[in-house]
Amino acid sequence: MAGIDARFRELSRNIPIPRPWNLTAYVGAVAEFRGRAITVHPVDTTVLAGAGCGTGSGLWIAKRDADVIVYGADTTEWHAEHIVAHELGHMLLGHGPDRAAGDNAPSTPHTLAAVAELLPSISPESIRHVLGRTDYGSIRERDAETFADLVMLRAMRPRRDSMLHTTFFRDRGC
Numbered sequence: 668m669a670g671i672d673a674r675f676r677e678l679s680r681n682i683p684i685p686r687p688w689n690l691t692a693y694v695g696a697v698a699e700f701r702g703r704a705i706t707v708h709p710v711d712t713t714v715l716a717g718a719g720c721g722t723g724s725g726l727w728i729a730k731r732d733a734d735v736i737v738y739g740a741d742t743t744e745w746h747a748e749h750i751v752a753h754e755l756g757h758m759l760l761g762h763g764p765d766r767a768a769g770d771n772a773p774s775t776p777h778t779l780a781a782v783a784e785l786l787p788s789i790s791p792e793s794i795r796h797v798l799g800r801t802d803y804g805s806i807r808e809r810d811a812e813t814f815a816d817l818v819m820l821r822a823m824r825p826r827r828d829s830m831l832h833t834t835f836f837r838d839r840g841c
């Protein structure tokens with residue numbers, strides 16, 4: 668089984684990290700890659716009551732035909748983007764309800780369901796699963812967190828560095 672670094676490298680070949688960094692563009696690229704729309708919803712962190720994942724402030728709501736990422740918005744922009752990238756990590760690393768190990772219908776704790784229902788654009792009956800911290804287990808949590816670290820690192824890396832990696836050959840003749 669490939670480690671998280673190798674999986675990240677493979678994923679970032681299929682879904683390039685936008686340069687200059689643009690979270691909206693990246694979310695769009697992930698949605699296109701997965702063939703499911705993704706919308707991102709800021710909420711007040713207290714609404715999540717620590718039930719989300721990462722640092723307790725991210726939630727993946729899997730609807731029948733689309734996905735919603737909810738994040739606690741009362742934080743720095745960098746941290747908010749890290750939370751969203753963490754949830755994208757769960758999606759891309761296959762941590763969703765369909766592949767849950769030993770699938771006993773992943774739990775949807777009351778807090779999370781309540782959060783989902785707070786969102787005006789989501790009809791409760793369209794929700795398949797709400798995935799918070801307790802749904803993933805520590806290894807998946809750690810992998811999603813590492814994925815988010817790698818995305819944000821790559822996003823913030825000076826351009827010259829990435830040219831060495833990605834355009835070295837193409838630019839040789841210049």
Ligand SMILES: [Zn+2]
Nearest residue numbers: 720721808811
């Ligand atoms: Zn998580």
